Amino acid sequence: MNNKVTRNLYLFPYALWIVLFVVAPLLLVIYYSFFDIEGHFSLVNYKTFFTAVYLKMTLSSFWYAFLITVISLIIAYPTAYLLTKTKHKQLWLLLIIVPSWINLLLKAYAFLGIFGTKGIANSFLEAIGIGSKQILFTDFSFVFVSVYIFIPFMILPIFNALNELNPTLLDAANDLGASKWITFRRVIFPLTIDGVKAGCQVVFIPALSLFMLTRLIAGNRVITLGTAIEQQFLVTQDWGMGSTIAVFLILIMFLIISLTGNRKRGV
Amino acid sequence: MVYKLEQRITPLSRIYLVLIFFILYAPIFFLVFYSFNSGGTMYNFKSFTLDWYKELFQDSRLLIIVLNTLVIALVSSLFATIIGTLGALGIHSIRKRQTKNTLLSLNNVLIVSPDVIIGASFLILFTMAGIKLGMYSVLLSHIAFSIPIVVLMVLPKLSEMSPTLIDAARDLGASQWNVLTKVILPFITPGIFAGFFMALTYSLDDFAVTFFVTGNGFTTLSVEIYSLARRGISLNINALSALLFLFTLVLVVVYYFISHRNRPGRWGGKK
Numbered sequence: 001m002n003n004k005v006t007r008n009l010y011l012f013p014y015a016l017w018i019v020l021f022v023v024a025p026l027l028l029v030i031y032y033s034f035f036d037i038e039g040h041f042s043l044v045n046y047k048t049f050f051t052a053v054y055l056k057m058t059l060s061s062f063w064y065a066f067l068i069t070v071i072s073l074i075i076a077y078p079t080a081y082l083l084t085k086t087k088h089k090q091l092w093l094l095l096i097i098v099p100s101w102i103n104l105l106l107k108a109y110a111f112l113g114i115f116g117t118k119g120i121a122n123s124f125l126e127a128i129g130i131g132s133k134q135i136l137f138t139d140f141s142f143v144f145v146s147v148y149i150f151i152p153f154m155i156l157p158i159f160n161a162l163n164e165l166n167p168t169l170l171d172a173a174n175d176l177g178a179s180k181w182i183t184f185r186r187v188i189f190p191l192t193i194d195g196v197k198a199g200c201q202v203v204f205i206p207a208l209s210l211f212m213l214t215r216l217i218a219g220n221r222v223i224t225l226g227t228a229i230e231q232q233f234l235v236t237q238d239w240g241m242g243s244t245i246a247v248f249l250i251l252i253m254f255l256i257i258s259l260t261g262n263r264k265r266g267v
Numbered sequence: 268m269v270y271k272l273e274q275r276i277t278p279l280s281r282i283y284l285v286l287i288f289f290i291l292y293a294p295i296f297f298l299v300f301y302s303f304n305s306g307g308t309m310y311n312f313k314s315f316t317l318d319w320y321k322e323l324f325q326d327s328r329l330l331i332i333v334l335n336t337l338v339i340a341l342v343s344s345l346f347a348t349i350i351g352t353l354g355a356l357g358i359h360s361i362r363k364r365q366t367k368n369t370l371l372s373l374n375n376v377l378i379v380s381p382d383v384i385i386g387a388s389f390l391i392l393f394t395m396a397g398i399k400l401g402m403y404s405v406l407l408s409h410i411a412f413s414i415p416i417v418v419l420m421v422l423p424k425l426s427e428m429s430p431t432l433i434d435a436a437r438d439l440g441a442s443q444w445n446v447l448t449k450v451i452l453p454f455i456t457p458g459i460f461a462g463f464f465m466a467l468t469y470s471l472d473d474f475a476v477t478f479f480v481t482g483n484g485f486t487t488l489s490v491e492i493y494s495l496a497r498r499g500i501s502l503n504i505n506a507l508s509a510l511l512f513l514f515t516l517v518l519v520v521v522y523y524f525i526s527h528r529n530r531p532g533r534w535g536g537k538k
Binding site: 021082114 | 492
């Protein structure tokens with residue numbers, strides 16, 4: 001009996017947190033999505049969401065998030081693989097992670113200088129004879145900077161998965177005559193798929209919602225779901241419409257989580 | 268024998284790794300480099316100067332913002348660590364599998380949710396509850412989004428702990444309180460510290476949530492950097508980023524020692 005009392009004592013503040021900051025906000029977002037800008041109950045926001053403008057925006061947001069995830073994965077997988085082969089792999093991994101601890105906005109700000117009209121990227125382009133181009137405020141710069149920001153988050157779970165791979169399995173594959181490619185396709189990749197899924201999850205969901213990058217780097221050329229939510233909440237002040245977009249973003253989030261399986265701890 | 272060769276890194280893959288490291292670090296060093304430019308732009312390095320740093324230290328408004336950010340981070344991490352640790356203890360003591368899983372899923376909602384959703388929904392929450400947007404709303408939000416990560420850092424430590432330890436303590440006549448303070452807490456301390464550090468970095472790094480829930484007159488560093496950067500380039504930000512980079516390195520080294528002492532081979536990532 002006594003045990004139960006202490007347990008409930010432990011759980012009380014935590015449960016209070018769950019109710020106030022996890023359940024209540026979600027319900028409030030759903031509740032608000034049913035009100036129009038004048039505060040009347042209506043389904044007008046959902047109707048608006050299913051118009052061409054919003055559907056197109058959702059699709060393009062998806063497309064960019066997909067591009068960012070795939071490019072990050074293509075760059076991150078070999079990196080993680082090679083990292084596991086280095087001598088001081090934990091130290092190298094740490095060095096990969098350090099940039100992710102630098103404030104995201106500072107990194108975005110750095111690219112304002114690098115990609116600027118007179119920036120270092122353009123002087124390079126001029127030096128090799130291509131001539132200076134408009135790099136900043138294009139969708140290219142948005143994808144590039146996003147990939148740059150997300151790479152460490154993609155590397156980390158893949159590295160952990162590769163690190164846990166039993167090396168004798170590779171020996172076995174080798175002994176049985178599998179080529180390197182077959183070993184990778186049939187042994188290494190399937191065994192590290194959880195890491196890949198976790199990585200895709202940590203990249204795809206934020207990539208749908210980064211609004212500061214679209215504002216700073218893409219110059220409003222790219223509108224993601226996150227940009228739209230921020231716009232509705234803080235600029236237009238139409239919380240109902242903002243909540244409706246948020247509801248869809250939450251639905252997409254749950255869909256992706258169920259697709260990519262449960263996230264492992266601490267990633 | 269064949270595998271001995273495979274363990275080696277080929278020159279080509281070494282180049283690949285060097286390239287990745289270069290790309291990851293170049294923008295940061297680029298920022299730091301131009302913080303010494305007397306020219307005032309992020310191209311055309313004129314001559315070396317420390318003026319931007321001087322200006323930074325004379326900007327009392329900015330110093331107050333730095334102070335705000337640090338206070339919010341420390342206080343929110345402290346509260347989050349206490350509530351999160353209690354939560355982890357509670358979750359650990361639950362025997363029913365289903366209840367446990369439900370709690371864990373609820374715990375993870377804020378970790379996977381995009382910042383925009385957290386920010387927007389907290390904005391609605393605070394407005395409905397009549398809490399004025401400003402320091403307290405920011406503090407509450409930071410506590411709220413840091414709690415789940417603390418739980419996730421403490422829980423594995425609790426499951427690592429053998430239940431016989433507690434049985435032994437009980438048999439030897441320890442009270443509930445003694446079991447908690449003399450057996451359980453010392454055992455899970457590394458997890459608690461790791462959780463505290465993660466909460467600290469979550470709070471220091473947060474931009475989107477703070478951006479939504481802050482009101483007039485209260486800003487944190489991230490929000491300030493955003494509004495400065497939207498206005499264009501000013502080398503004050505470069506000087507600031509150089510200092511923050513140093514600070515981050517110190518934090519990383521501390522975290523490295525804490526987590527390496529306890530749990531080799533695992534790193535907590537950040538969103």
